[in-house]
Amino acid sequence: MSLLDAQGISKSFGGIHALDTCSISVEQGTITGLIGPNGSGKTTLFNVMTGYERVDSGQVRFKEQAITNAPPDKVFRLGIGRTFQLTRIFPRLTVLENMHVAVQRNSLKGLFSRWSSAHEQKSALELLDFVGLTSLKNLPAGNLSYGQKKLLEFAFVLIAEPQVILLDEPAGGINPTMINYLTERIRTLNQRGVTFLIVEHNMEFVMGLCDKVMVMHRGAKIAEGSPAEVRANPTVLEAYLGD
Amino acid sequence: MRMFKETSLIFSRQLDRVETLGRYTIVRRYGKMVGLLALLAIAIVFPLVFSNSEETGIALFALIFAAAVTGWNIFSGYTGYISLGHAAYFGTGAYALAIICQVWNVPAGYTPFLFVPVAGLVAAVLAVPVGWIALRVRRHTFVVITIAIFFIFQLLAINLTEQYTTTGSLNLPIPVDWTGDFYNIPFYYASLILLLVAIAISWWVRNSKYGLGLLAIRDDEDRALGLGVKTVPSKLAAFVISAFIVGMAGAIWAYYVFVIYPPTAFDATFDVAFVLMAFLGGVGTISGPILGALLLESTQQYFTSVLTQNGGYYLIAYGALFLAVILLLPRGIIPTLSERWARYQVSRHQSLQEHDAIVTALPTPDGVAENVERKEGINL
Numbered sequence: 294m295s296l297l298d299a300q301g302i303s304k305s306f307g308g309i310h311a312l313d314t315c316s317i318s319v320e321q322g323t324i325t326g327l328i329g330p331n332g333s334g335k336t337t338l339f340n341v342m343t344g345y346e347r348v349d350s351g352q353v354r355f356k357e358q359a360i361t362n363a364p365p366d367k368v369f370r371l372g373i374g375r376t377f378q379l380t381r382i383f384p385r386l387t388v389l390e391n392m393h394v395a396v397q398r399n400s401l402k403g404l405f406s407r408w409s410s411a412h413e414q415k416s417a418l419e420l421l422d423f424v425g426l427t428s429l430k431n432l433p434a435g436n437l438s439y440g441q442k443k444l445l446e447f448a449f450v451l452i453a454e455p456q457v458i459l460l461d462e463p464a465g466g467i468n469p470t471m472i473n474y475l476t477e478r479i480r481t482l483n484q485r486g487v488t489f490l491i492v493e494h495n496m497e498f499v500m501g502l503c504d505k506v507m508v509m510h511r512g513a514k515i516a517e518g519s520p521a522e523v524r525a526n527p528t529v530l531e532a533y534l535g536d
Numbered sequence: 537m538r539m540f541k542e543t544s545l546i547f548s549r550q551l552d553r554v555e556t557l558g559r560y561t562i563v564r565r566y567g568k569m570v571g572l573l574a575l576l577a578i579a580i581v582f583p584l585v586f587s588n589s590e591e592t593g594i595a596l597f598a599l600i601f602a603a604a605v606t607g608w609n610i611f612s613g614y615t616g617y618i619s620l621g622h623a624a625y626f627g628t629g630a631y632a633l634a635i636i637c638q639v640w641n642v643p644a645g646y647t648p649f650l651f652v653p654v655a656g657l658v659a660a661v662l663a664v665p666v667g668w669i670a671l672r673v674r675r676h677t678f679v680v681i682t683i684a685i686f687f688i689f690q691l692l693a694i695n696l697t698e699q700y701t702t703t704g705s706l707n708l709p710i711p712v713d714w715t716g717d718f719y720n721i722p723f724y725y726a727s728l729i730l731l732l733v734a735i736a737i738s739w740w741v742r743n744s745k746y747g748l749g750l751l752a753i754r755d756d757e758d759r760a761l762g763l764g765v766k767t768v769p770s771k772l773a774a775f776v777i778s779a780f781i782v783g784m785a786g787a788i789w790a791y792y793v794f795v796i797y798p799p800t801a802f803d804a805t806f807d808v809a810f811v812l813m814a815f816l817g818g819v820g821t822i823s824g825p826i827l828g829a830l831l832l833e834s835t836q837q838y839f840t841s842v843l844t845q846n847g848g849y850y851l852i853a854y855g856a857l858f859l860a861v862i863l864l865l866p867r868g869i870i871p872t873l874s875e876r877w878a879r880y881q882v883s884r885h886q887s888l889q890e891h892d893a894i895v896t897a898l899p900t901p902d903g904v905a906e907n908v909e910r911k912e913g914i915n916l
Contacts, residue, residue, distance in 0.1 A: 343762060365762040375762065383755035386748075393745070394752040395763040408748040453764065 296321040302351035313512035329509035374455030384435030392417035440467040592720035599727035602829035606734040607781025613820040616754030621682030624689035625659040627802035629783030630790035632658035634706035644709035659783025667775035690802035818868030
């Protein structure tokens, strides 16, 4: 079953067509890779699917329900989590406080519940343990290293138990040991039923992890298939190496 | 070296456990509570010790401003949206109480204090449409818009009060029974109660899930939105809560000064004062704005009364003091001190660890394995 769908999405900034009737579909329970040269529209597609950009035309659907142009908070509450290419955490909050941001109540109820309630504290600590940041829990998140910030962002998205997670270059700028660590964590979560859509330039990472890979070029999908099929596809090579 | 790192990690975890259960936390927690109670006791007995009206006058102004800045901080400190127009709600509270007293013929004495929350509510209600418009923009644009709205309020105070006054000035009832040094006492305690209410609200918000959402907005609003924080209603609610408190402060101030004019009730220097006081003490903390207000307002009042005889030198002294603080403690007193304290604690822990590493037995193999795995995640 297709969990997250983008149908015929177009989006332009000024005269640049970032997305040109782009359609992709993410199957439930898969780890799907999204690759393509720089400027091919991958991040714009993420922004459109998570409500950060409005579409010019086209439709986004999650579990058969239209979520086109829904605001980011609504998209997240429906069960779609994402991380950013340039990691975005809350630098002046502690690591533990960061973990609690995503467990929100509606405004009024939130005023009458402590952020550090015992039950949520427990799941936050479990997740910190899962990504190996427990011992840093009381530090301001801004003091973490780049890789640790990536893990933190990953963990605080997980706390709301999203059904699908969109990762924007999770392996960018971090060392190989950490990449292995991340790969293993993604696999574990996938076995527990979480669907992933991953934008990444590190081919080794994508090919080793993903069940299915989609290739974008000039704002549209040009190929799709298993890692091996995509690697052998001449159109893909052409897109990467130039016309 | 590697071995040392691993063992020290284990010890830091043990210390962690001690910290959550041990004597140290108990001492710290109760020490804090005792300290706060002592401060409260000092605040309560202050007018009994320093009873002449000059001293209580300075003190009550400091309390009014501490309450107002605490209110300002709930919005601007927590969300990071710096408002340079909160004097608009101070003035609204002042005018609201004056008009209430005139229209309902409220007698002088303790009764006007009962209408202070009503005046605060008036300010809060007016803050709803204002916040709704102003909060559509961020950062510098937001600051400019709050200033513009402040001046609109000041003009409205002149124009909308035509049925009560021709110049925009309003009189409040004067409690003639309160004579001599006693005059300031009811105002002092009313201000103290308001400050306690403001602190309670500030503390409550800071420790709630809602407050965490506000702090997340301060750090990265769009990221917070993408994690399900309803940023628009959250910001607006904080704006309204803070206008409510600032409005009440304005109301008590108005009753104390008993004649208000648009330029005194809607005073642009209050706008600046709120921001300066909060930044001096530590913006976004609970205690910082209070400390900043108590320090700045009392020195200002003191300089005004003492140095004015020597021809306005107080302004220079005031400016010099402020300059010194900005240069030496740019982040505010409370954050700077608490960071120094944390650093001192860390250095003490480290020496403790080295001591423990010698006396304690070797860790279990299980513990080592756990930490090696942990290390992978951390030291990258």
